[in-house]
Amino acid sequence: MKVSFKHHGFTLLESLLVLMCVTVSLIVPILGIKSWKEQTEVSLFFNQLERKIQQTHQSAIIEVNDSAIDQLIVPQRFVFTYYHNGEHRQDIMEVKAPLKLRSSEKIEFLGKSGNIKEIRVIKLEDHLNKKVIEYQFQLGSGKVIRRERAL
Secondary structure, eight states: OOOOOOOOSOOHHHHHHHHHHHHHHHHHHHHHHHHHHHHHHHHHHHHHHHHHHHHHHHHHHHSOSOEEEEEETTTTEEEEEEEETTEEEEEEEEOOTTEEEOOOOOEEEOTTTOOBSSOEEEEEEETTTTEEEEEEEOTTTOOEEEEEEEO
């Protein structure tokens, strides 16, 4: 009597190899998306910060009332105090990782002129891009200059 073995299907090794290829092809894009998301969040934070600085500065000029930016190292946040349509407002902006606030000076804009009382700096560390970002306020105009350097 003749015994024949007919194999149908895949071996265990072939199945594991296919499973590994599928897993790698799914993980690589997910890691890329996570990195892109972090980069986008950092960029968005700086855009929002610059808009809030401008809004606080313009409020002092338009509303003819002093406005201010408080920098709090603990907890990591900015507090923007300004007037809008005669109403006193306070907005809080949290500084989250990978960013770290390194300055704690209060920046005050004088009502009507928008000038600052003293030269002040906002200093942030961006650990994602390995940079230090500084916003320096010019005396007499309130103009803001952004500087970046390596961490």
